[in-house]
Amino acid sequence: xxxxxxxxxxxxxxxxxxxxxxxxxxxxxxxxxxxxxxxxxxxxxxxxxxxxxxxxxxxxxxxxxxxxxxxxxxxxxxxxxxxxxxxxxxxxxxxxxxxxxxxxxxxxxxxxxxxxxxxxxxxxxxxxxxxxxxxxxxxxxxxxxxxxxxxxxxxxxxxxxxxxxxxxxxxxxxxxxxxxxxxxxxxxxxxxxxxxxxxxxxxxxxxxxxxxxxxxxxxxxxxxxxxxxxxxxxxxxxxxxxxxxxxxxxxxxxxxxxxxxxxxxxxxxxxxxxxxxxxxxxxxxxxxxxxxxxxxxxxxxxxxxxxxxxxxxxxxxxxxxxxxxxxxxxxxxxxxxxxxxxxxxxxxxxxxxxxxxxxxxxxxxxxxxxxxxxxxxxxxxxxxxxxxxxxxxxxxxxxxxxxxxxxxxxxxxxxxxxxxxxxxxxxxxxxxxxxxxxxxxxxxxxxxxxxxxxxxxxxxxxxxxxxxxxxxxxxxxxxxxxxxxxxxxxxxxxxxxxxxxxxxxxxxxxxxxxxxxxxxxxxxxxxxxxxxxxxxxxxxxxx
Ligand code: ADP
Numbered sequence: 001x002x003x004x005x006x007x008x009x010x011x012x013x014x015x016x017x018x019x020x021x022x023x024x025x026x027x028x029x030x031x032x033x034x035x036x037x038x039x040x041x042x043x044x045x046x047x048x049x050x051x052x053x054x055x056x057x058x059x060x061x062x063x064x065x066x067x068x069x070x071x072x073x074x075x076x077x078x079x080x081x082x083x084x085x086x087x088x089x090x091x092x093x094x095x096x097x098x099x100x101x102x103x104x105x106x107x108x109x110x111x112x113x114x115x116x117x118x119x120x121x122x123x124x125x126x127x128x129x130x131x132x133x134x135x136x137x138x139x140x141x142x143x144x145x146x147x148x149x150x151x152x153x154x155x156x157x158x159x160x161x162x163x164x165x166x167x168x169x170x171x172x173x174x175x176x177x178x179x180x181x182x183x184x185x186x187x188x189x190x191x192x193x194x195x196x197x198x199x200x201x202x203x204x205x206x207x208x209x210x211x212x213x214x215x216x217x218x219x220x221x222x223x224x225x226x227x228x229x230x231x232x233x234x235x236x237x238x239x240x241x242x243x244x245x246x247x248x249x250x251x252x253x254x255x256x257x258x259x260x261x262x263x264x265x266x267x268x269x270x271x272x273x274x275x276x277x278x279x280x281x282x283x284x285x286x287x288x289x290x291x292x293x294x295x296x297x298x299x300x301x302x303x304x305x306x307x308x309x310x311x312x313x314x315x316x317x318x319x320x321x322x323x324x325x326x327x328x329x330x331x332x333x334x335x336x337x338x339x340x341x342x343x344x345x346x347x348x349x350x351x352x353x354x355x356x357x358x359x360x361x362x363x364x365x366x367x368x369x370x371x372x373x374x375x376x377x378x379x380x381x382x383x384x385x386x387x388x389x390x391x392x393x394x395x396x397x398x399x400x401x402x403x404x405x406x407x408x409x410x411x412x413x414x415x416x417x418x419x420x421x422x423x424x425x426x427x428x429x430x431x432x433x434x435x436x437x438x439x440x441x442x443x444x445x446x447x448x449x450x451x452x453x454x455x456x457x458x459x460x461x462x463x464x465x466x467x468x469x470x471x472x473x474x475x476x477x478x479x480x481x482x483x484x485x486x487x488x489x490x491x492x493x494x495x496x497x498x499x500x501x502x503x504x505x506x507x508x509x510x511x512x513x514x515x516x517x518x519x520x521x522x523x524x525x526x527x528x529x530x531x532x533x534x535x536x537x538x539x540x541x542x543x
Contacts, residue, residue, distance in 0.1 A: 023042055023241065051164035058164075066113060071141055077237075081238075097521035098185070110193065116141055125152060129151070138152050140156055141157045142156065175199040177197060182230070196392075205235055208332055216243070220269035221247075222248065223247075226273045235332065274522070275300055275305050279309070279461070304357075321338075329394075334361060381421060387413035431449070432447050440476055443505075449502075450477060468509070470541075
């Protein structure tokens with residue numbers, strides 16, 4: 001027997017309509033490329049998204065057309081999210097930190113029709129303009145007064161909106177209609193496109209709002225430092241309006257002092273981003289001798305949050321919540337909001353827990369599969385590849401059958417490529433990416449664990465462990481490190497610091513000091529680049 005309830009499609013436009021009606025005074029506060037700090041309410045945002053939707057229609061944009069953006073976090077980028085998807089087109093956010101080759105590949109593969117560009121990124125497009133598909137048109141995201149002098153044939157964002165009506169009846173269509181497209185950075189091979197639907201996006205927003213839910217004061221402000229060009233700023237432009245929280249958008253100003261100033265003046269409650277950006281903020285907090293006013297919660301993910309960083313923020317009264325996910329998961333999978341029984345533990349035990357990746361979000365199923373292909377128990381001991389299943393997880397990649405087939409197992413779960421354990425309380429512990437594990441004498445060494453311990457040494461600012469070939473042991477770990485100050489301790493000193501936590505055979509065979517860590521387009525340490533840089537490296541024992 002079926003239930004007798006209405007079935008309404010889950011559509012992204014409903015989120016903004018709801019926010020405008022129920023949380024009309026909450027705001028989007030944006031640092032803009034023009035140099036100002038701009039504020040507008042969700043009510044105004046809805047009106048401008050309506051204008052943009054009319055303008056897109058006037059430009060001939062249809063259902064299913066891909067509309068690309070090269071832009072920072074800001075109100076215009078949010079308007080694009082809602083207007084493009086709202087009329088049934090697909091918002092394709094491009095990561096401007098990709099190489100020109102990847103940029104061109106992605107634009108070609110997605111067959112974008114229009115490209116919306118922030119002022120900062122105009123030179124990026126000018127540099128590759130001769131290789132761009134014919135017929136691709138550009139819109140500069142600014143007003144007439146700030147339009148750049150460019151050889152590109154461009155439209156002006158604010159002019160497009162000007163004469164358009166501020167109301168719209170958003171069209172109704174199948175909730176499975178594609179809404180957003182985001183390519184993973186693709187450390188090997190070409191980038192692959194995750195194609196989100198209205199249904200998956202609305203459900204993910206609901207799941208994320210469950211995480212925020214309890215604990216956030218009404219109308220509190222959230223700062224997504226994680227960019228809108230990388231997995232939709234972890235879904236915050238959808239979840240925050242749903243909850244009535246204001247969004248504080250940092251635009252291009254992502255350095256520590258700029259973030260501190262913005263957070264302080266806006267009294268940001270919760271800030272979300274990858275570990276590398278929080279290092280900059282930490283340094284500024286140290287310099288100022290205080291945290292920004294109102295700063296209460298830090299959500300950190302994208303790569304493992306170093307234990308030393310968690311400790312430092314916690315000691316200053318900031319609740320650190322460690323999240324894990326991927327582009328293919330919209331992206332949040334697990335989240336480290338702690339239950340009371342953990343909060344009752346001593347400080348060290350709490351930090352131990354927070355160094356893990358939290359528990360699954362509702363709507364995300366997790367399984368661990370061993371090397372022999374069997375499902376492993378959730379006992380905190382058995383490690384294996386992590387597979388995921390859920391309504392906001394990809395079922396394949398956009399126009400890429402081969403990659404789609406390789407990604408899914410026979411039961412329809414998606415393979416993450418991460419090696420993990422899950423304990424009896426549901427806490428996930430990511431040990432490594434499968435390709436980053438160090439295999440020594442048939443045993444695995446977790447590079448994340450070694451890095452955490454290395455970064456707890458006061459002389460080390462950042463550390464990465466990579467595997468180096470060894471004739472007897474297959475691979476041995478080598479520590480690549482950036483010094484905090486002048487001091488560069490010897491390998492023996494580092495061993496003395498690490499011993500006790502690790503078996504002797506698990507300790508790195510060498511330490512290489514570098515000036516700077518290479519980062520990927522999404523702000524993570526690029527082990528691929530490190531491996532390439534040290535291609536000809538020979539372990540001390542073999543020299
Ligand atoms: P890319 O880095 O290629 O852009 P994603 O952003 O989708 O791709 O990265 C997803 C991967 O990042 C995960 O599979 C995992 O290896 C890693 N990751 C994300 N969050 C964490 C975390 N909290 N701890 C450890 N690894 C993480």
